Amino acid sequence: MREVAVIGVGMTKFGELWDTPLRDLFAIASANCIEDSGVERDRIQSAYIGCMSSGLFNQQEHLASILCDYAGLAGIAATRVESACASGGLAFRSAYLEVASGASDFVLAGGVEKMNDGADATFCLASAADQEYEVYHGITFPGLYAMIAHAHMAKYGTTSEQLAHVAVKNHRHGAKNPNAQFPMEITLNTVLNAVRVASPLGLFDCSPVTDGGACVMLCPVEEAKKLGKPIIKVIGSGHATDSIALHDRPDLTTIPVVKAAAERALAQAKIGIKNVDFCEVHDCFTIAELCCLEELGVFERGQAAQATVDGATSLDGKMPVNTSGGLKSKGHPVGATGIAQIIELVEQLTGKAGARQLLSPSIGLAQNMGGSGGSSTVHILEVS
Amino acid sequence: MITPRYHREIPQRYRLEAGKCTGCGKVHFPPRRVCKECFGREFETVTMPTMGKVLTYTVIDIPPAEFDNLKPYVVAIVELENGVRLTCMVAEAPPDKVEIGTKVEMIYRRLQTGREWEVLQYGYKARVI
Numbered sequence: 001m002r003e004v005a006v007i008g009v010g011m012t013k014f015g016e017l018w019d020t021p022l023r024d025l026f027a028i029a030s031a032n033c034i035e036d037s038g039v040e041r042d043r044i045q046s047a048y049i050g051c052m053s054s055g056l057f058n059q060q061e062h063l064a065s066i067l068c069d070y071a072g073l074a075g076i077a078a079t080r081v082e083s084a085c086a087s088g089g090l091a092f093r094s095a096y097l098e099v100a101s102g103a104s105d106f107v108l109a110g111g112v113e114k115m116n117d118g119a120d121a122t123f124c125l126a127s128a129a130d131q132e133y134e135v136y137h138g139i140t141f142p143g144l145y146a147m148i149a150h151a152h153m154a155k156y157g158t159t160s161e162q163l164a165h166v167a168v169k170n171h172r173h174g175a176k177n178p179n180a181q182f183p184m185e186i187t188l189n190t191v192l193n194a195v196r197v198a199s200p201l202g203l204f205d206c207s208p209v210t211d212g213g214a215c216v217m218l219c220p221v222e223e224a225k226k227l228g229k230p231i232i233k234v235i236g237s238g239h240a241t242d243s244i245a246l247h248d249r250p251d252l253t254t255i256p257v258v259k260a261a262a263e264r265a266l267a268q269a270k271i272g273i274k275n276v277d278f279c280e281v282h283d284c285f286t287i288a289e290l291c292c293l294e295e296l297g298v299f300e301r302g303q304a305a306q307a308t309v310d311g312a313t314s315l316d317g318k319m320p321v322n323t324s325g326g327l328k329s330k331g332h333p334v335g336a337t338g339i340a341q342i343i344e345l346v347e348q349l350t351g352k353a354g355a356r357q358l359l360s361p362s363i364g365l366a367q368n369m370g371g372s373g374g375s376s377t378v379h380i381l382e383v384s
Numbered sequence: 385m386i387t388p389r390y391h392r393e394i395p396q397r398y399r400l401e402a403g404k405c406t407g408c409g410k411v412h413f414p415p416r417r418v419c420k421e422c423f424g425r426e427f428e429t430v431t432m433p434t435m436g437k438v439l440t441y442t443v444i445d446i447p448p449a450e451f452d453n454l455k456p457y458v459v460a461i462v463e464l465e466n467g468v469r470l471t472c473m474v475a476e477a478p479p480d481k482v483e484i485g486t487k488v489e490m491i492y493r494r495l496q497t498g499r500e501w502e503v504l505q506y507g508y509k510a511r512v513i
Contacts, residue, residue: 120448126448133470133471136495136496137507138451200442246471
């Protein structure tokens with residue numbers, strides 16, 4: 001396999017973008033990305049675009065073709081990738097594998113979701129769970145993570161206040177991100193007193209409903225050197241699946257698919273989690289960030305909550321987590337999220353993260369998850 | 385929900401029928417064509433026990449539109465006496481009567497009214513005992 005680099009990034013602002021249709025979200029992100037990469041249009045051979053549910057959200061399928069057409073890229077090989085909320089991460093992995101294999105040199109990895117287009121977002125998102133044996137019985141996505149949270153509280157003594165610290169921390173980071181949907185700081189009381197969605201989770205334990213697009217350009221390291229770009233190398237790519245029904249998992253406080261994907265990515269990179277300087281994890285709900293950190297091995301099981309309270313995951317902590325603001329503050333346009341995580345890694349590794357810049361990090365990890373843990377990708381990027 | 389889909393799920397929804405692998409004995413609910421444990425393909429139909437306990441739960445305050453008339457309601461993961469787990473509503477109890485470990489029994493109830501052209505949708509719920 002060839003070594004692969006990320007040589008350009010572009011995204012839209014995340015938010016309620018009432019004036020921007022689905023097709024424009026990708027067009028803006030890809031045009032920004034191509035401009036940033038310095039690659040001429042004719043050299044781009046292929047695109048992989050993550051989108052969870054344009055059929056339910058926008059009544060639009062056949063997505064890769066229409067998006068590439070409106071992005072000025074009609075003619076290239078384009079593929080829509082779906083793995084619920086991990087669609088973006090999986091699009092990145094698909095593009096990575098195509099370049100690594102030698103099949104193509106310049107490949108776009110993008111992600112989009114237009115969630116504010118009139119559809120019932122709770123209904124659309126629930127389609128990432130088991131329709132016949134979970135959704136039929138009235139469960140929602142906040143409800144699935146609420147059941148994980150109750151199990152975690154019973155086993156480890158995790159509290160609602162500890163969960164609230166995750167949201168407060170991510171908003172503190174997101175306040176420094178100009179592309180974030182909700183770039184404002186919040187207090188513990190805001191989180192704890194918010195309207196309940198699915199107990200024990202309230203509105204501020206949940207990531208928002210968001211429109212957005214994101215795109216990155218991949219190519220062989222050799223081509224990146226010819227273009228004189230900083231070399232941001234993909235050193236690990238892991239992907240795993242599991243049962244999508246939460247009730248089929250042996251321990252309801254764990255999300256084994258994250259551990260499996262991380263082990264594959266870390267093995268490829270030939271490093272341990274201790275060598276990672278910062279990470280973006282899938283905080284679709286506050287409890288999810290804690291579970292993911294425990295699966296990645298950043299903290300022992302049951303320890304992530306107190307570590308968050310103690311500041312270990314803040315910008316100045318020993319493992320900064322979700323420096324972008326995470327899904328909670330930056331926003332969660334589901335198909336775009338996995339790509340936006342990669343963009344944050346690239347911006348941190350190239351020193352372009354502005355007010356949230358870490359002190360010269362060299363290795364970053366992005367973990368993107370589908371559903372309640374039915375799929376996950378993990379990618380590790382290194383600057384050299 | 386279209387009628388053929390509803391019809392094919394009646395053995396599970398009305399009678400709690402599961403598939404027991406004749407190779408390794410693993411009970412699958414819903415039934416599967418391939419055993420998750422031993423990769424076997426032969427199954428016998430078994431009926432699940434109706435008694436169980438709550439492993440975890442939530443109170444849904446913001447439901448999808450089709451459940452709006454029921455809010456707030458409790459959804460739980462229930463482990464039945466044979467070790468099989470399923471997700472269902474807990475009926476006939478105020479939300480504060482349900483916690484981890486609460487003993488429940490499975491009952492048959494209407495779950496969704498559906499849109500006017502759809503069949504009424506029935507199935508299992510749990511109730512506190």
